Amino acid sequence: MANFEVGEIVRALRSVREEWRDQQKRSRDPGGREFPSRDALVRIVEGLKGALFPMRLGPTDLRHESEDFYVGHTLDAALQELLGQARLELHYNARHAPLPAAEIEAQATDAVRRFTAALPGLRRLLDSDVLAAYQGDPAARSVDEVLLCYPGVLAMIHHRLAHELYQLGLPLLARIVAELAHAQTGIDIHPGARIGASFFIDHGTGVVIGETAVIGRHVRVYQAVTLGAKRFPTGSDGQLKKGLARHPVVEDDVVIYAGATILGRVTLGKGATIGGNVWITEDVAPGASVTQASLQKAPRPAP
Amino acid sequence: MANFEVGEIVRALRSVREEWRDQQKRSRDPGGREFPSRDALVRIVEGLKGALFPMRLGPTDLRHESEDFYVGHTLDAALQELLGQARLELHYNARHAPLPAAEIEAQATDAVRRFTAALPGLRRLLDSDVLAAYQGDPAARSVDEVLLCYPGVLAMIHHRLAHELYQLGLPLLARIVAELAHAQTGIDIHPGARIGASFFIDHGTGVVIGETAVIGRHVRVYQAVTLGAKRFPTGSDGQLKKGLARHPVVEDDVVIYAGATILGRVTLGKGATIGGNVWITEDVAPGASVTQASLQKAPRPAP
Amino acid sequence: MANFEVGEIVRALRSVREEWRDQQKRSRDPGGREFPSRDALVRIVEGLKGALFPMRLGPTDLRHESEDFYVGHTLDAALQELLGQARLELHYNARHAPLPAAEIEAQATDAVRRFTAALPGLRRLLDSDVLAAYQGDPAARSVDEVLLCYPGVLAMIHHRLAHELYQLGLPLLARIVAELAHAQTGIDIHPGARIGASFFIDHGTGVVIGETAVIGRHVRVYQAVTLGAKRFPTGSDGQLKKGLARHPVVEDDVVIYAGATILGRVTLGKGATIGGNVWITEDVAPGASVTQASLQKAPRPAP
Amino acid sequence: MANFEVGEIVRALRSVREEWRDQQKRSRDPGGREFPSRDALVRIVEGLKGALFPMRLGPTDLRHESEDFYVGHTLDAALQELLGQARLELHYNARHAPLPAAEIEAQATDAVRRFTAALPGLRRLLDSDVLAAYQGDPAARSVDEVLLCYPGVLAMIHHRLAHELYQLGLPLLARIVAELAHAQTGIDIHPGARIGASFFIDHGTGVVIGETAVIGRHVRVYQAVTLGAKRFPTGSDGQLKKGLARHPVVEDDVVIYAGATILGRVTLGKGATIGGNVWITEDVAPGASVTQASLQKAPRPAP
Amino acid sequence: MANFEVGEIVRALRSVREEWRDQQKRSRDPGGREFPSRDALVRIVEGLKGALFPMRLGPTDLRHESEDFYVGHTLDAALQELLGQARLELHYNARHAPLPAAEIEAQATDAVRRFTAALPGLRRLLDSDVLAAYQGDPAARSVDEVLLCYPGVLAMIHHRLAHELYQLGLPLLARIVAELAHAQTGIDIHPGARIGASFFIDHGTGVVIGETAVIGRHVRVYQAVTLGAKRFPTGSDGQLKKGLARHPVVEDDVVIYAGATILGRVTLGKGATIGGNVWITEDVAPGASVTQASLQKAPRPAP
Amino acid sequence: MANFEVGEIVRALRSVREEWRDQQKRSRDPGGREFPSRDALVRIVEGLKGALFPMRLGPTDLRHESEDFYVGHTLDAALQELLGQARLELHYNARHAPLPAAEIEAQATDAVRRFTAALPGLRRLLDSDVLAAYQGDPAARSVDEVLLCYPGVLAMIHHRLAHELYQLGLPLLARIVAELAHAQTGIDIHPGARIGASFFIDHGTGVVIGETAVIGRHVRVYQAVTLGAKRFPTGSDGQLKKGLARHPVVEDDVVIYAGATILGRVTLGKGATIGGNVWITEDVAPGASVTQASLQKAPRPAP
Secondary structure: OOOOOHHHHHHHHHHHHHHHHHHOOOOOOOOEOOOOOHHHHHHHHHHHHHHHOHHHHOOOOOEHHHHHHHHHHHHHHHHHHHHHHHHHHHHHHOOOOOOOHHHHHHHHHHHHHHHHHHHHHHHHHHHHHHHHHHHHOOOOOOHHHHHHHOHHHHHHHHHHHHHHHHHOOOHHHHHHHHHHHHHHHOOEEOOOOEEOOOOEEOOOOOOEEOOOOEEOOOOEEOOOOEEEEOOOOEOOOOOEOOOOOOOOEEOOOOEEOOOOEEEOOOEEOOOOEEOOOOEEOOOEOOOOEEOHHHHHOOOOOEO | OOOOOHHHHHHHHHHHHHHHHHHOOOOOOOOEOOOOOHHHHHHHHHHHHHHHOHHHHOOOOOEHHHHHHHHHHHHHHHHHHHHHHHHHHHHHHOOOOOOOHHHHHHHHHHHHHHHHHHHHHHHHHHHHHHHHHHHHOOOOOOHHHHHHHOHHHHHHHHHHHHHHHHHOOOHHHHHHHHHHHHHHHOOEEOOOOEEOOOOEEOOOOOOEEOOOOEEOOOOEEOOOOEEEEOOOOEOOOOOEOOOOOOOOEEOOOOEEOOOOEEEOOOEEOOOOEEOOOOEEOOOEOOOOEEOOHHHHOOOOOOO | OOOOOHHHHHHHHHHHHHHHHHHOOOOOOOOEOOOOOHHHHHHHHHHHHHHHOHHHHOOOOOEHHHHHHHHHHHHHHHHHHHHHHHHHHHHHHOOOOOOOHHHHHHHHHHHHHHHHHHHHHHHHHHHHHHHHHHHHOOOOOOHHHHHHHOHHHHHHHHHHHHHHHHHOOOHHHHHHHHHHHHHHHOOEEOOOOEEOOOOEEOOOOOOEEOOOOEEOOOOEEOOOOEEEOOOOOEOOOOOEOOOOOOOOEEOOOOEEOOOOEEEOOOEEOOOOEEOOOOEEOOOEOOOOEEOOHHHHOOOOOEO | OOOOOHHHHHHHHHHHHHHHHHHOOOOOOOOEOOOOOHHHHHHHHHHHHHHHOHHHHOOOOOEHHHHHHHHHHHHHHHHHHHHHHHHHHHHHHOOOOOOOHHHHHHHHHHHHHHHHHHHHHHHHHHHHHHHHHHHHOOOOOOHHHHHHHOHHHHHHHHHHHHHHHHHOOOHHHHHHHHHHHHHHHOOEEOOOOEEOOOOEEOOOOOOEEOOOOEEOOOOEEOOOOEEEEOOOOEOOOOOEOOOOOOOOEEOOOOEEOOOOEEEOOOEEOOOOEEOOOOEEOOOEOOOOEEOHHHHHOOOOOEO | OOOOOHHHHHHHHHHHHHHHHHHOOOOOOOOEOOOOOHHHHHHHHHHHHHHHOHHHHOOOOOEHHHHHHHHHHHHHHHHHHHHHHHHHHHHHHOOOOOOOHHHHHHHHHHHHHHHHHHHHHHHHHHHHHHHHHHHHOOOOOOHHHHHHHOHHHHHHHHHHHHHHHHHOOOHHHHHHHHHHHHHHHOOEEOOOOEEOOOOEEOOOOOOEEOOOOEEOOOOEEOOOOEEEOOOOOEOOOOOEOOOOOOOOEEOOOOEEOOOOEEEOOOEEOOOOEEOOOOEEOOOEOOOOEEOHHHHHOOOOOEO | OOOOOHHHHHHHHHHHHHHHHHHOOOOOOOOEOOOOOHHHHHHHHHHHHHHHOHHHHOOOOOEHHHHHHHHHHHHHHHHHHHHHHHHHHHHHHOOOOOOOHHHHHHHHHHHHHHHHHHHHHHHHHHHHHHHHHHHHOOOOOOHHHHHHHOHHHHHHHHHHHHHHHHHOOOHHHHHHHHHHHHHHHOOEEOOOOEEOOOOEEOOOOOOEEOOOOEEOOOOEEOOOOEEEEOOOOEOOOOOEOOOOOOOOEEOOOOEEOOOOEEEOOOEEOOOOEEOOOOEEOOOEOOOOEEOHHHHHOOOOOOO
16 A cells, blocks of 8 residues: 655644644644534534424424423523533633633523523514515415425524524624525525514525625515625724624515625615616615616516 | 523423414324425435436445346335325325325325336436536536536436426425425526426526426526516416416527526527526527627627 | 336336447446545545644544644545545546556556645645635634635635646546535635635635636635636537636736626736626726726625 | 356345245235334333433433423333334234234234333332342442443343333333343343342343243342243143243342252242352242252352 | 643554564554454345345335345345455465465455355255244244344354355454354354254353354254363374364254253264253263253253 | 323323432432443443554554554544543542542543553553463464454453553443443453453353452463352441452463352462362362362363
């Protein structure tokens, strides 16, 4: 068998790692990897999905008699693992300003408790999303098909969980949860986005929704829609300003067809309809219908 | 360790589930979850892919001597599991108008028998798709590379299986099979779409093909192409009409470049070429070439 | 239980396979499947990712004390398996012009040795990509978040490994590695593309970068950007010409916003900015800013 | 690669199977394998062990708060699977005298219901066995060590479950459960044996306890002890008689040291002590001490 | 986290390994581990068991229609893996007298071919063993129970496979197969032992049968029986002589009760009965009954 | 589907658990299960075996070039997990007399450090055991066969690891390691037993070696040998006395044939030979040969 001089490469790789760590001003902490784990969050989300929708996303042999046992057991395991991940994120966040372990523990426990308490409300919101999809798509045969098959619903399950984590001060866990849905569905919703009940994304591939976007109730969005930022303002120091509201506000009952791009802190008024592939950087009045047709006489798209 | 009041949340979640079930007018059936399973369909499709292409998608240590044993064994297991899933869908469909168990059994068995009989024809169609990809992409080095690597080919394997299920009265199983490919490839083909031999999708991310689309032979399509509906007609009762032919007809030998959007029951005539990012809502004559160039003098795109 | 006439279908499937093999002029080699395996490459890339970033993408319980042991062991296993896959590709490539086994062995070993030697350099390039993402996205909280969560970074890890394999004469392995990232991220980068340090793709879904594209340093690209070919030139024999430089050259410090389409062997000059959804088929001067605004008065998009 | 004429061997194996089936007068039922599964019983026993001793044999991360959820969920899954296995055994038993499916269903359900109801009593008996081991072995450090480590305790968990199944008319399931322990521990207890509370087997390898053995309370037994039959009586037809009481009766507080062999329907009286390697085929009086010493002046063994 | 000076221990362990390799006069072959694998043989035996008894030891969902496909596919995979293991043993055996690779390949292929051809005969022998157990144990309810549950039958499946391998010049593979059964059942049969049809071992724990033992047809043996060597003859050089017939010959229809020890090349004549715990080092006449009773007036044991 | 009143049984099981916990005077600690895990020790021993014998018990594709990387990585993972288990045992041991967490941490770390340092010495001892088996069994073909196949060697690997843990104050972990071997081999060696180099157990089923046994160098033992206690002395309080030397001392070069029983603190002098099935409760002089022959004129057994 061939030799590959593995020993030499191991040394070279170590040397590159050390360069990087020096450059990043890392203390050579003697400890191990203390960083949240994507695999752990896969398990956690899987468990939470089962606990939220036991008879549809739980085990195939579940029976009504034992539904609550399943929910309780699955929830408990998911929350324990979430607590561990929350600790890791808080500990990581405190790397430049160390906190006492007890403080981290208290914060992590508090976050998971509040997250737990939010779950029944999340389930109710998700029910509204499922209904919205069922009512909005003539091809949908049942609410169960929607829950099991629609990528837009999967993306919203992840988003509503991720948004909760984001609000509880766990933005990294939130981001991982969001990216898991992004990888599965091609729908990229930042965990910071605020989205009202009965939201429906059809097809979904290529949808991007930014961090400060605000979306009302009964909004419908098709594939490849972007709710993005127009530009990144810089402060007097030339640095990008963070946290500014820079993504659109979408009011209730708006429909946005495929490929439309809405940029900046503009408002799409209640009940407006945005046509496919349209490019918008200014407010749209309530009830208005903006289509390429206004520019190019193309009909309203509804893919 | 911390307590999370899991018992309380379990009760609250049950209460939300009951609200939903009341709202959905569900009988509290004492039984279990009787609904098709995504995981089961993952296994079924995996088995069918191996049975269709044993030396390329079957086990790596397969030898010609035993090819048929592998095919027969794998097929049998996949068909058995498919039969079980077909039962579940038919049983679910009959939830509002119960059928005798024997009737469901007969329908399920008949559907799986006819599905089985269709497999050799499907393999022949898929061979034509593989050849089309090989001939249509200058970068393709061999038909085997195409079969193993091209997302468009994976999407077509799923679609041709899903379309068969759709025609056999199993639209939910069909949908799950289609969504498995969608998640993997970003290509979203409704199982109802009728697609002729030698179809090639290159790159593929963002392609959407609607339920009533009809596509001829030797058609080529690039990423982000939409074959969608222009609008949803409503009946006199204000409800969306279902089942109307509302997506494009694409005749033989048409090429559609990336990002083009074709909406409504329009016909792209034999041999037409549709340029990138073009927006079309009217018929295109056979042999015609429609590009942005006609509007904007941009050259023909061929990404 | 029902019978499905499996035996009959097995015979019919064999008959279709034989048609195909005759048509492909395959010798009925008595041997087995000798073709690279997607599953093997999943394991190989997983191992290489761990060896390159042990404390972030390696096992969660890794400690600094044993970092090198993990790296060496993981690397060794990945390289052994890569050697096996390289043999299979070289053997497959030689199917029309058989090579002595020793020659294949020598080529495979040499390729894996050179691949190994390139790894430290790849890690350094990837560090530059991570930094570019961190600096280019105001939402990024740490370089670790970027490495763990950003699909664009995942795509670049795959690409830089795949490009190395492509250059070492293993284009099929390279293609599989690239498609694994494509399936995960919706980002489709051909392994042949040459990409400089500090490259950042944000969001990423729908990005397509062609085989002969050349990209400089510090380039930033958003979702749904295409760097494609304008047309496929044909030779005097009517066949597509292969290997011609047919994709764009993107110089240092260029930014390309979402949905922009750049086609053909054009050059985007150093520091140019390309607006969202813009369609470009001609050179852009260094420092220039091309936006829809020049045509349609839309502001610069920055989703 | 070599060919092994697999096809030919497959035919030859079929021919041997058909010989066997003819000889066994099997109808060639068109159905499948309808026979209990060892793997299923492994999972069932694993689940029951967790449900009986959640904090010791359940998952390592279980917390008191969620103990009941775990117990309920695990129990439910185990009972469902047990119900399926019970159906298979009853169906198999009825192969010579077919029963209506509903009758089998009723019997299976009834058996599992009664099995379930017996579990709390079993747990109490097993607690007495654990205590007996802890008190009987000077090396035992805690009841928890006993429960986790002692093969004799594992054998009794299996036995008490198996004996229940045996009494409920499921002797084949009972046998499989018993053999699972036999394979693990070398302790072979027939599911028919009736064993009182506080039973302790130390070391255990080679212990054999027959079907009609009756054992009182607070009995202690060491490795390689046999409680067997002396001979098999035959009836007037020359056939072995079944179901006769043919194994020993062991009264309360008896101790039997390693290697002792007790054969036939003899009674070891309350409080008797049987020395190592002793061979006994007659009754032993209460309180008596039988050792090799009575024959050979060897001291009492206590390995 | 604590450091354990792993690097130092790794060096120390290497140094001990080098001592050992020097002492064993090992060339420091640059290659890898080329030695059969226990895990591989677990898979091989599992496959062979399924191929021999498809409806009982194969997959639970197997149906008659597809039995042969399962048998063929499973057999093929098992034989391929066996071929690989045979190569490893032959290569290892040739470590002191290297053979050309082609010679090893030819021997390995030939051995596996002959092994394959022997399988139908093995199945017939095993059927006789199953019948013998069913007829010999009054507690046995069906031949299927015997096949599924009896450790003695499991041991014989392994033994008959192992004996075939032993005769084909693969004693190491044979030994591993035998030890797998030993670990499961406590029955230790050397692969060299020659055992006739209709052999039945009851209970089995502690049975030891030596390499040169010869056992006739319709023999029955109980737990803890030893068929061993009396002493190891040494040659004029003081070394143990190998390969001499040193274990008992047991003629047809003999029964040996639990714990009996038979040592040396003695013959138990046709139809003899050997009582429990008896110690025998001389021939026993056909039809004779040897029991402790002849010494101690104890009755015939039949545990 | 049937209901099994799972809720009711859950309550009944809880009630039995509470009885037990009351009886055991357990505080209802709000925490979780803090007790060593058998599964964890399976992984730990698996890792240690690989680290001790990398080219034989490590991964099948290991190469010399990377042996140390494998050893280091595997060792590190095993030691980390062992540290966790050590913490659990020490924490459990302190349940009646709580220790500060830092004290437990220090003890656990110290124990694992010392365990680690002992590994090279253990490997050397195990090499001597392997050689002893190879030299003592005429059937052994190579030291590698011995290491891979002999249950006695497996038992000694476990014992030497377990004895080290026992001496380091982790008797529960030691016990679990010992029982894992017991279940696999039927050989039951208490971790407290002190055993010299070059120890060989042949066949092994049924061997029992007690806690205070002391065994010299070059000792050989066959199946079903017991080195046990004669009786358990009780103190003036009527309680069993613990820790007294109560098992045999076996000096160098002793051979003990199958089934021999040695009881009490007797000494078998250097070079003594103990015949099969012999029962010994008094000292045996150096060089003496004790067989049944002295009583019954039976020859020396050597099974």
